Amino acid sequence: MGVCLATSGPGATNLVTGIANAYLDSVPMVALTGQVQTWFIGKDAFQEIDITGITLPITKHNSLVLDVNDLAEAIKEAFYIARTGRPGPVLIDIPQDVLTNICEYHYPAHADLPGYRLPLQGHPAQIRKAAKMINEARNPVIVAGRGVIISGAFQELKQLAESSQIPVVNTLLGITAFPTNHVLSLGMGGMHGTAYANKAIDACDVLIAIGMRMDDRLTGQVSGFAPNAKIIHVDLDPAEIGKNVRVDVPIVGDIKKVLSALNKLISASQHVEWINDIEQWRTKYPLYRATDCEQLMPQHIMKHLNEATHGDALLVTGVGQHQMWAAQYYESNTVNSFISSGGLGTMGFGLPAAMGAKVGMPDKTVWCIDGDGSFQMTLHELATLVQDNIAVKIAIFNNGYLGMVRQWQELFFKRNYVGTPLTCPDFVKLAEAYCIPALRVTTQEEVPGAIKQAMDHDGPFLIDFMVEPEANVFPMVPPGAALAQFMDQPKKEVTAWPRQNTL
Amino acid sequence: MATTKHTLIALVQDRPGVLNRVASMFRRRGFNMDSVAVGHSETPHVSRVTIVVSGTTATVEQVRKQLAKLIEVIKVVDITQDQMTSRELALIKVRATSPTRSEIIEMTDIFRGNIVDVGADSLTIEVTGDEDKIESFLNLLRPFGIREIARTGRIAMVRGGTTGSSGEEKGISTRSREHVHISEDVE
Numbered sequence: 001m002g003v004c005l006a007t008s009g010p011g012a013t014n015l016v017t018g019i020a021n022a023y024l025d026s027v028p029m030v031a032l033t034g035q036v037q038t039w040f041i042g043k044d045a046f047q048e049i050d051i052t053g054i055t056l057p058i059t060k061h062n063s064l065v066l067d068v069n070d071l072a073e074a075i076k077e078a079f080y081i082a083r084t085g086r087p088g089p090v091l092i093d094i095p096q097d098v099l100t101n102i103c104e105y106h107y108p109a110h111a112d113l114p115g116y117r118l119p120l121q122g123h124p125a126q127i128r129k130a131a132k133m134i135n136e137a138r139n140p141v142i143v144a145g146r147g148v149i150i151s152g153a154f155q156e157l158k159q160l161a162e163s164s165q166i167p168v169v170n171t172l173l174g175i176t177a178f179p180t181n182h183v184l185s186l187g188m189g190g191m192h193g194t195a196y197a198n199k200a201i202d203a204c205d206v207l208i209a210i211g212m213r214m215d216d217r218l219t220g221q222v223s224g225f226a227p228n229a230k231i232i233h234v235d236l237d238p239a240e241i242g243k244n245v246r247v248d249v250p251i252v253g254d255i256k257k258v259l260s261a262l263n264k265l266i267s268a269s270q271h272v273e274w275i276n277d278i279e280q281w282r283t284k285y286p287l288y289r290a291t292d293c294e295q296l297m298p299q300h301i302m303k304h305l306n307e308a309t310h311g312d313a314l315l316v317t318g319v320g321q322h323q324m325w326a327a328q329y330y331e332s333n334t335v336n337s338f339i340s341s342g343g344l345g346t347m348g349f350g351l352p353a354a355m356g357a358k359v360g361m362p363d364k365t366v367w368c369i370d371g372d373g374s375f376q377m378t379l380h381e382l383a384t385l386v387q388d389n390i391a392v393k394i395a396i397f398n399n400g401y402l403g404m405v406r407q408w409q410e411l412f413f414k415r416n417y418v419g420t421p422l423t424c425p426d427f428v429k430l431a432e433a434y435c436i437p438a439l440r441v442t443t444q445e446e447v448p449g450a451i452k453q454a455m456d457h458d459g460p461f462l463i464d465f466m467v468e469p470e471a472n473v474f475p476m477v478p479p480g481a482a483l484a485q486f487m488d489q490p491k492k493e494v495t496a497w498p499r500q501n502t503l
Numbered sequence: 504m505a506t507t508k509h510t511l512i513a514l515v516q517d518r519p520g521v522l523n524r525v526a527s528m529f530r531r532r533g534f535n536m537d538s539v540a541v542g543h544s545e546t547p548h549v550s551r552v553t554i555v556v557s558g559t560t561a562t563v564e565q566v567r568k569q570l571a572k573l574i575e576v577i578k579v580v581d582i583t584q585d586q587m588t589s590r591e592l593a594l595i596k597v598r599a600t601s602p603t604r605s606e607i608i609e610m611t612d613i614f615r616g617n618i619v620d621v622g623a624d625s626l627t628i629e630v631t632g633d634e635d636k637i638e639s640f641l642n643l644l645r646p647f648g649i650r651e652i653a654r655t656g657r658i659a660m661v662r663g664g665t666t667g668s669s670g671e672e673k674g675i676s677t678r679s680r681e682h683v684h685i686s687e688d689v690e
């Protein structure tokens with residue numbers, strides 16, 4: 001679990017984006033902030049800020065501790081709340097005098113929270129209803145989210161999918177909830193989901209949503225989401241059920257518990273015709289592999305990263321096109337090996353999150369796939385990376401643009417490229433300034449060698465991949481459209497736009 | 504779907520800022536709070552919040568769930584469908600001169616109100632009842648010239664038994680009990 005410390009005032013406000021990110025993505029985290037002395041509170045003292053007020057709507061819980069005798073209990077509650085149930089960030093604001101005061105230390109064994117109830121088993125009647133619906137389905141589909149990972153329910157999910165031959169679509173944060181190289185995997189669904197995942201959602205008669213929150217980037221236009229389907233929604237958080245999308249069978253409970261109960265009632269089936277339909281879509285609308293391209297395309301990098309890591313590395317991304325390419329092409333076979341900013345879409349998330357991931361799992365290879373824009377939002381963390389020798393491998397997909405926004409400008413605003421061309425520093429020199437070895441890669445041929453060099457190096461490494469500036473992410477469901485209305489990769493060549501770069 | 508008024512009762516831990524959390528949740532999610540009344544409950548350190556909220560059944564169900572998610576909220580029930588007693592208290596300061604004073608006092612009697620203060624040219628009346636009763640009383644007083652109104656907002660209680668704050672739902676009808684336990688019960 002992540003813990004962060006910040007000083008009062010600006011230190012505390014600097015945490016806001018990170019806390020909001022953790023809140024939207026159900027990440028367990030405790031933030032401890034310093035506060036001015038209790039007698040200064042409310043007086044607009046130097047570096048006094050109402051951080052509990054500011055973070056009220058973006059924390060699972062927060063508190064201001066006014067008496068050192070209450071501190072142990074507040075800490076106990078914070079950790080308990082942050083990591084149990086649906087995880088989330090908790091902030092404790094601690095005035096300076098409370099930090100220096102002395103008291104008898106009693107750490108409570110239990111958090112006394114009468115209003116905080118932990119997950120249930122799932123209502124048996126609802127589970128029976130769901131099982132019946134699944135057993136009778138002709139075209140069922142599972143949409144699995146991060147809740148599966150949080151609950152540790154991969155085996156149960158796999159069993160459900162396999163025993164009844166139900167194809168699985170993953171959400172962005174649920175990408176590793178089900179192995180992407182599994183025959184039943186349809187990859188990611190939603191705005192930049194695979195065409196076959198979105199067609200499957202569109203055509204299914206029963207949709208089993210598990211540990212996901214019907215985010216609009218996944219559902220597309222709500223009225224056009226799974227229009228012919230009965231929807232079963234399993235989630236720990238009752239407030240997520242029926243919030244965005246109509247639900248026929250709601251099941252509130254811990255996913256692992258619910259799925260193991262459900263699996264007992266599922267009869268084996270094949271869904272031959274349905275799987276056949278899907279395979280045809282898979283053949284008709286495959287993910288673009290850029291085999292017809294001379295230029296260095298993001299797809300080439302992803303291909304070699306997959307080969308070099310065997311889907312066993314931790315991939316951490318920034319936000320933008322590179323994030324979507326990473327999500328589309330990463331062939332994960334390790335649970336919880338893809339870390340990205342989903343709900344908040346926080347550019348700058350990549351580097352610090354990758355560093356946290358590496359510190360948390362030092363034996364894993366950690367790749368930070370970042371955009372040239374995203375990277376620049378938190379590149380000062382390179383100092384920490386070097387200071388604490390955190391061996392993160394950084395791959396910048398350098399397209400000279402805030403690419404995702406440029407893509408929208410190209411597709412929906414007549415190529416009016418306002419504010420999106422980037423003047424980037426020389427990232428190789430920048431890395432060298434921090435004594436981090438770095439390479440620039442401009443051709444397809446150099447990719448595998450560079451990745452190998454980075455992985456062989458014992459320590460942090462940066463590769464500046466000069467990718468095709470105007471490559472776009474496809475498929476794409478245009479904003480406001482239903483999933484079935486995706487745009488596929490156009491067959492035409494993309495023409496380069498002169499980039500404004502220092503290089 | 505039709506928008507109707509719902510009465511929600513929330514039992515909350517009496518900790519600093521809890522009302523702020525409740526109000527902030529309403530604001531942030533764009534829910535409509537018609538009135539809110541807070542006070543002690545029968546259990547020490549537990550406050551009782553009565554909230555009147557307008558919305559469709561689905562919206563109010565979301566309100567209930569989002570309220571229940573707040574750590575300090577011990578229990579939330581929607582008692583709209585129950586047999587309940589609901590009351591509001593109003594203090595009304597109305598212009599009263601010698602020719603009108605007795606008429607106002609007469610009306611106050613009919614509405615079982617009390618005169619709580621008599622000024623040189625005004626009367627302050629205390630009246631309790633449901634919103635309709637208070638509205639009709641206000642309408643009758645309006646021609647005399649109302650100077651000030653203070654209203655508490657609705658408080659409510661299910662009839663029979665007790666609406667315990669101990670976590671047991673003794674006095675709450677079957678329907679609301681379902682709402683507490685079977686959160687799956689969404690429309």
Ligand SMILES: Cc1ncc(C[n+]2csc(CCOP(=O)(O)OP(=O)(O)O)c2C)c(N)n1
Pocket residue numbers: 318319320321322323344345346347348370371372373374375397399401402403404405
């Ligand atoms: C902090 C922040 N500001 C703005 C945005 C809006 N936004 C989303 S993607 C994107 C462009 C990202 O550019 P880059 O990191 O270079 O990635 P690319 O799309 O080029 O791969 C922007 C500006 C955001 N998500 N986060």
Ligand SMILES: [Mg+2]
Pocket residue numbers: 320371372373397398399400401402403
């Ligand atoms: Mg870019």
